[in-house]
Amino acid sequence: MPRSKFFRVAVEGATASDGRTIEKSWLTDIAATYNHATYGARVNLEHIRGFSGDGPFKAYGDILAVRTQEDDIEIGGKVQKRTALYAQIDPTDDLVALTKKRQKIYTSIEVAPDFAKSGKAGLVGLAATDNPASLGTDILAFSAKTGDAAAAAVKASLDGRKQDAANIFSSTLETTIELEPEEAETASLGAQIGSVLKEIFGAAAPKPEIKPEPKPEAAPAADVAALSAAMETSFAKFSDLVEAKLKPISDAVSALRSDHDTLKGELDKTEDLSSKRPPVSGTGGEIIQTDC
Secondary structure (H helix, E strand, O other): OOOEOOEEEEEOOOEOOOOOEOOHHHHHHHHHHOOOOOOOOEEEEOOEOOOOOOOOOOOOEEEEEEEEEEEEEEEOOEEEEEEEEEEEEEEOHHHHHHHHOOOOOEEEEEEEOOHHHOOOOEEEEEEEEOOHHHHOHHHHHHHHHOOOHHHHHHHHHHHOOOOOOOOEEOOOEEOOOOEOOHHHHHHHHHHHHHHHHHHHHOOOOOOOOOOOOOOOOOOOHHHHHHHHHHHHHHHHHHHHHHHHHHHHHHHHHHHHHHHHHHHHHHHHHOOOOOOOOOOOOOOOOOOOOOOO
16 A cells, blocks of 8 residues: 655644643654654544454554654734644555545544653554544633533543543644555665665676767868868869870870871872773774674
8 A cells, every 4th residue: 555645743732632732842752753663653543442453443554654844834813833743654445535535534643741751752643533623722722721511521531542641632633645656665665675686686787878979060160161172172183193194195196186187188189090990902093893
């Protein structure tokens, strides 16, 4: 079951069931000395501790931790700075179900002014109740100062619920029990397991630090201009070199072309005798007839 968030359960000065007030020192003592492993204070209904785990007055959770802080409390129309006690509990499903139904939404602490003869106040219980007036300042202060029969009966009823006659009940405070998310509990369990494994196998080797690759920075305009000029110079030198190496070949080709053109011109002027018959031998003017 997820634990609750810290919520306020008492404020210094609240009238107790016998007319006394909650001392600031009691709250600071509780915050300094409370240890669930030493004495596990439990949550009950109406400060009644039942004997059966199945009855309506069974335990409804455990107080895990407490702390104090200074709160602004409005008293008599004026805001005063008071020390407040906050508690974190491990509620049962039944208590969560009750608060969701808006039942038992007020809390009252039970304080032992001399806890275990230590000379310091201790927290011995936390009650959930529906009747803030029955445990509140008005009736309880009245019961301590008058002989009213009804008030005396309320006081006697409350005193009968104490573990010790010297204990007191604080006035009740309305509260909303909010549970911490279960992820926090899981993370806490994971951290505990990790701690145990660390103790068994030693400290884990540090993970190598992965540094992101630096992003290339844009080159300044001056560098770009210098690079462009250098490239133009190199290209010009390369062109001159290529031209120098190819010039002899170009000259030879030009000479061959010139010789070819000269020869072709001379041949064009020469008479072609290959198509003429050689002259016939014989006397001049003599006609020779052929006998057919």
